[in-house]
Every structure is written in structure tokens, then in C-alpha cells.
Amino acid sequence: MSEAATPAEHLDNSVRDRLLQAAVDLFAEKGYAATSVREIVAAAGVTKPVLYYYFQSKEGIYLEIMTRASNDLQANLEAISDRASSVWERLLKLADTTYNAYSENIKTMKIMHAMMFGPPQGAPFVDFNAVYWAFHQAVEAMVKEGMHNGEMLPGDPKNVTWVLMGTVHLAMEMALCQPEKALDRQGLREVLEVNHRAFWARGLANQRENRNDD
């Protein structure tokens, strides 16, 4: 546990990291409960006592994976805090960095997603809910700001936030769970542009031009 935090924070090909990688692959593919310690150590090319030496238990290796992932996601929220750019630009940036975090780390995100929106499968509790809700509330704060400074059209910030979150959430979920049907980065951007035309002040103006309004 002492050498847990390698300088770059991620995988070299030490035995320890090969175990982590194998566990991520299997938990993502089959689920926590359906994955046995035997399978993890086989995939890592070691024997059982090695896993217990580094991680104490099956729960231990799971918790290390999820703690890292949770911290990574939390870091993304910082994209919102700098008020230099417009709400719209910050929203795009948040969607983009989140999309990156997901697509670069699909398997870990699949595990997290399964625990956030599925049954616990006997795994120890980790409060992902808090991370997700922080995300939702950060977006809501942005929407309030945008409506207040006139960048966005007036409306109920809560409801508009639900629509925006729904868009991003569905895109992320499809990318995780049905990649062949999912939006790519460009597709997500296009759908967000639809939201932009609907809820932003300049967006509505554009939309009306397009309609050649009366």
C-alpha cells in the first residue's frame, strides 16, 4: 500500500499494476460479484497470495480502483470554476473533458457506472452519488449564472439543467454501454449545439433566422 501512488499515478507493468489492470478489465466485463480472485490473478499471471499481499482482500483491490476513479472525476469539475470564459464555453469544456475521462478510461468508468446506477453486487459502498450530484449542481449553478447575466434565455434553471444533464448523461451512458450506437465526440457536440440554440440567447436568434420567421 505504501507504493500505491506512483509518480504518474497510473500503470507501469509491475506485478501490482498488472493486478489492478486485470481487476479493472474483469470487473468491467463481468461485474464485481461475478469476478473471482482466481480469475484476476490468472489474468495477471500470478498466484492468489500475491493479490492478498498487495491488496489484503478482493474488496481492497476494488476500493483502490474506485478511489482513483472518483478522484479523477472530481478533478474534472474544476473546469467549471474558472469564470473567465462564458457559461456556454465552460459547459462545452466540461462535456469535453468528461467525455475524455470516460473514453480514455472506459473500463473503470463502466465499473463506477454499474455501482452508481446498479445493485451493489456485494461490493463495499463507495459514495459515487456525491460526485454525480456535485456535477449536477455545478451545472445548475452555471445555468443560473447564464440566465442571470443574459447569456441564456430566461427560464427555470432546474428544468433546463435536467435537459442539459440528460443530454450529456445519455451520451456518456451509451458510450459506456452500447458503444456502437453511441455518439462520438462530434455527435455529442452537435447535440449540445441543439441545446445551445434552444436555451441560449444568441442561439434562439440563430434559430429564428434559420426559420425565416414572420
Added chain:
Amino acid sequence: MSEAATPAEHLDNSVRDRLLQAAVDLFAEKGYAATSVREIVAAAGVTKPVLYYYFQSKEGIYLEIMTRASNDLQANLEAISDRASSVWERLLKLADTTYNAYSENIKTMKIMHAMMFGPPQGAPFVDFNAVYWAFHQAVEAMVKEGMHNGEMLPGDPKNVTWVLMGTVHLAMEMALCQPEKALDRQGLREVLEVNHRAFWARGLANQRENRNDD
């Protein structure tokens, strides 16, 4: 298996249905892999051979639960097919019947959702994906119809469908997974109204009136 389809299709308090109910509760609460046959029969107040007598295996009882659920969901899509009412009314009706199907049967829907968007947990494959995608495509067909007949504003039907599906999907998912944070039926309707104002022809007119446009 012969007496599977009771007249009303659902639970009396026969031993068989008590087993089904116990299995639904446990699969929803802990997940398929983390639930043992022993727990199911204990919750139903019977012994193991009884479960194997009625359902042949753990997979058997799971498959019966999921087959019923899948059929129920598929039936909801019929709300779309009658072209008597407007696209908007049909969309509202679909959202409402789906919300009902979910909230009346939360535990079964949780299992289905976990299998649709989470790891298989060693459970036998059921093609929920097809049901979900049929839903998505039915909405897309409605949006195309609405844009074509002038009920909705012009735009890319695919992208608008993603926004609408995102709204409904997030509402359903929160209702399943974080009920205390979720939208109630009225809340879902309000968020859909936001979509209405954004993407429907009369909706935009209303929005512009509200803004007291220049």
C-alpha cells in the same frame, strides 16, 4: 412452466409467485450474481428443491422475470402508433405510461436497467438493447413526423431525439437509482415542457412572448 401465465399475468400468493417476488426483490437489491438460491428460497419461506421444481435453475427464474418485464415494456411502445393525436401528445403519453411502468414495477425495472447498462453478472443474455433501441427509434420517427408536418421546429431529428431521450432517460434512471433526488411525475412533465418550448412551433412562440422580444 405450464401455469406461468396466470390470467392477470401477475402475482397471487402461491408458492410459485412468492418465489418470483422474492427473487425480484433480491436481484434488484443486491444484483443477480450476489444473490444466492438459498437467500431466495429463505425469503419465500420454502426450501431449495421447490425453486428447482418450478424454475429448473437460478437462470430459469431470472429468465421468467425478465421475459415478463421485456414484454411489458414493449407493449408501451403502442402508445406511439396511433396517429390520431399530435406528436407532442403522444410523446407525453409515452413518457407517462413509461413512468408508470417504471414506478409500479421499480424492482423489476432496476434489474432490467442493471442488465441493460451494467455488466452481465453471469446472468443469461436477454436482448433488452433491442427494446431500448426500438424506443429510441420510435421517438425519432415521431420527431421526424413532427418536423415534417410543421408541429415541430425544423432541425436535425436525430439530435433533437437525443435531447428528448436524454431527458426521459435521466428521469427514469434517477427514479430507479436515486429516488430521493429524482423528478416526480409532475417534475418530468415540467422538464418535458421545457423541451416543448424549445423544439415545438407553438412552444417557441410562447417562449418569445415570455421574453417580451424586441
Added chain:
DNA sequence: GTCTATAAACTGATAGAC
């Protein structure tokens, strides 16, 4: 650190009596 060998409990499933 990594191994072989094994413990102790639990798993899905069944035989056979009633």
C-alpha cells in the same frame, strides 16, 4: 515477494423419502 497446498465456507443443483 512469490510460490504450493489447503482450510472453511458457500455455491448451484439433485437424490430420494413422504
Added chain:
DNA sequence: GTCTATCAGTTTATAGAC
């Protein structure tokens, strides 16, 4: 139909040699 008793295989986890 429902039970008791039990099977064979798997599970997480560990003791102890190297």
C-alpha cells in the same frame, strides 16, 4: 409438491516453505 440430506465444485482467504 415439499421436505431432509447431500453432492461436487467454487469461493475468499491463509499457513508456511523458499
